[in-house]
Amino acid sequence: MTGLHTADQVRAAEAAVLARTREGALMQRAATGLATVCLRLAGRGAGLRVVLLVGAGGNGGDALWAGSFLARRGAAVTALLLDPDRAHPAGLAGLRRAGGRVVRDVAAAGLDRADLVLDGITGISGRGGLRPAAADAVSRAVAGPGLLVAVDVPSGVDADTGAVAGEAFPAQHTVTFGAVKPGLVVGRGRGYAGRVHLVDLGLDLPAPSARQLTDAEVADLLPDPGSGDDKYSQGVVGVHAGSATYPGAAVLCTGAALRTRPGLVRYAGSAVDGVRAAWPEAIVTDGRPADAGRVQAWVVGPGAGTDDEAQAALAEVLATDLPVLVDADALTLLARSPELVRGRAAATVLTPHDREFTRFGWDLGADRIGATRAAAADLGVTVLLKGDATVVADADGTTFVNGTGTPWLATAGTGDVLSGVVGALLATGLPAVEAAAAGAHLHGRAGQLAAAAGPLIASDVVAQLPAAVHLLRTGA
Numbered sequence: 001m002t003g004l005h006t007a008d009q010v011r012a013a014e015a016a017v018l019a020r021t022r023e024g025a026l027m028q029r030a031a032t033g034l035a036t037v038c039l040r041l042a043g044r045g046a047g048l049r050v051v052l053l054v055g056a057g058g059n060g061g062d063a064l065w066a067g068s069f070l071a072r073r074g075a076a077v078t079a080l081l082l083d084p085d086r087a088h089p090a091g092l093a094g095l096r097r098a099g100g101r102v103v104r105d106v107a108a109a110g111l112d113r114a115d116l117v118l119d120g121i122t123g124i125s126g127r128g129g130l131r132p133a134a135a136d137a138v139s140r141a142v143a144g145p146g147l148l149v150a151v152d153v154p155s156g157v158d159a160d161t162g163a164v165a166g167e168a169f170p171a172q173h174t175v176t177f178g179a180v181k182p183g184l185v186v187g188r189g190r191g192y193a194g195r196v197h198l199v200d201l202g203l204d205l206p207a208p209s210a211r212q213l214t215d216a217e218v219a220d221l222l223p224d225p226g227s228g229d230d231k232y233s234q235g236v237v238g239v240h241a242g243s244a245t246y247p248g249a250a251v252l253c254t255g256a257a258l259r260t261r262p263g264l265v266r267y268a269g270s271a272v273d274g275v276r277a278a279w280p281e282a283i284v285t286d287g288r289p290a291d292a293g294r295v296q297a298w299v300v301g302p303g304a305g306t307d308d309e310a311q312a313a314l315a316e317v318l319a320t321d322l323p324v325l326v327d328a329d330a331l332t333l334l335a336r337s338p339e340l341v342r343g344r345a346a347a348t349v350l351t352p353h354d355r356e357f358t359r360f361g362w363d364l365g366a367d368r369i370g371a372t373r374a375a376a377a378d379l380g381v382t383v384l385l386k387g388d389a390t391v392v393a394d395a396d397g398t399t400f401v402n403g404t405g406t407p408w409l410a411t412a413g414t415g416d417v418l419s420g421v422v423g424a425l426l427a428t429g430l431p432a433v434e435a436a437a438a439g440a441h442l443h444g445r446a447g448q449l450a451a452a453a454g455p456l457i458a459s460d461v462v463a464q465l466p467a468a469v470h471l472l473r474t475g476a
């Protein structure tokens with residue numbers, strides 16, 4: 001598990017270490033880790049042309065100390081001071097002692113011929129977008145040939161939310177200290193962080209504010225059937241989706257549930273012919289959900305329409321004591337009558353995209369974790385907010401940020417697949433927040449496998465689910 005810790009959590013944990021270590025020791029530990037990653041990425045120190053973008057705070061201090069370390073390994077290091085009067089004094093003196101050059105004029109920094117650019121403009125205390133001088137230096141760094149490495153957090157990115165208010169440093173790598181911050185993996189910040197490298201500072205951290213699952217953890221949530229299992233004991237999922245005219249959503253959702261947990265899937269709805277033709281393994285009825293037979297969880301909504309019959313089917317499954325996943329058209333219906341889920345004893349999982357989310361009247365600003373948590377608490381449900389980095393939050397605040405996936409998943413029908421995957425996991429009896437987070441992780445891995453073969457369509461993601469489960473188990 002990767003724990004995601006907020007700036008305040010990291011600051012508090014650092015304060016405890018600062019109080020018991022000699023001055024500067026913690027920063028030097030961070031900077032040594034940073035320089036070590038830089039040497040590994042660059043493949044050499046000798047002759048390496050390094051430019052440091054140095055802001056007014058501790059983040060600039062890290063960059064300056066890392067610069068000294070690289071200079072002692074033979075690199076030609078130039079520090080561009082963006083706020084010369086407030087540059088970290090000890091870091092600056094250290095760089096000068098190591099033979100580094102210090103400039104104030106961006107034109108003299110050599111960004112047009114740098115091998116490596118370290119962004120030490122702002123770290124966890126940065127607020128808002130980059131100021132004009134910093135933005136100018138960053139655009140020259142981007143135009144130049146150097147590898148772009150952010151120190152702790154890409155400057156201009158909010159460490160807690162991933163919000164990007166203006167210009168920001170588009171890093172290829174981010175070397176972060178003590179803990180991974182949420183803003184590196186969620187929202188727009190994820191796109192600015194590049195590959196994230198964690199330098200352990202030995203901090204005594206509190207429980208993380210949010211978490212990212214690993215392949216192995218998701219594999220543990222998907223146990224193989226045992227010799228005592230039969231088709232009913234692995235979790236039977238019910239699907240109410242699609243229509244006679246539009247069977248696609250029903251076919252994708254049912255197929256995804258079968259490919260995730262091939263015990264038994266029961267389909268109830270008007271797309272019976274399409275489902276039967278695509279998945280002879282499913283047990284189908286063209287009646288109401290109550291006619292489907294016993295299930296352990298329901299998926300309701302994809303392609304199911306918003307007419308009176310769809311409304312009645314939604315009310316029917318929500319009146320059961322079973323876990324229910326509400327998606328797509330059923331979200332549109334639920335947004336009009338949210339009282340249907342308030343106070344449900346069994347788990348309810350909502351899987352909105354941004355537009356469906358705002359239909360409930362919930363604000364969706366740049367803080368996607370905060371918005372998802374607030375929504376979950378409002379209705380007492382589990383909310384999975386789809387996106388580049390899908391966020392899953394429970395009513396009690398437990399939060400996961402998904403780390404898998406590919407932009408190729410932004411194509412028609414992949415949401416129907418996700419519903420089927422999560423529904424299948426709900427039917428196995430997993431707690432809703434884990435089923436949703438694990439389902440998003442597995443769906444993302446299947447998408448990555450499908451994308452490896454070229455542009456993907458949703459059916460390819462269904463087809464790759466067994467291989468994705470295998471990959472989670474074996475790492476291969």
Ligand SMILES: NC(=O)C1=CN([C@@H]2O[C@H](COP(=O)(O)OP(=O)(O)OC[C@H]3O[C@@H](n4cnc5c(N)ncnc54)[C@H](O)[C@@H]3O)[C@@H](O)[C@H]2O)[C@@H](O)CC1
Pocket residue numbers: 014018026027028030031055056057058059060062121122123124125126127128129130131134151152153156177
């Ligand atoms: N205190 C320590 O011993 C340690 C500090 N560390 C580093 O220190 C960083 C935190 O340092 P600080 O709290 O001093 O603050 P930062 O270095 O994050 O930056 C805040 C400074 O930048 C300015 N600033 C804020 N927003 C700006 C913007 N949009 N454009 C331009 N300038 C802006 C502010 O005036 C403030 O002085 C961490 O991210 C980490 O890199 C690490 O070395 C770990 C140890």
Ligand SMILES: [K+]
Pocket residue numbers: 059119120121122123150151152153154155
């Ligand atoms: K930075």
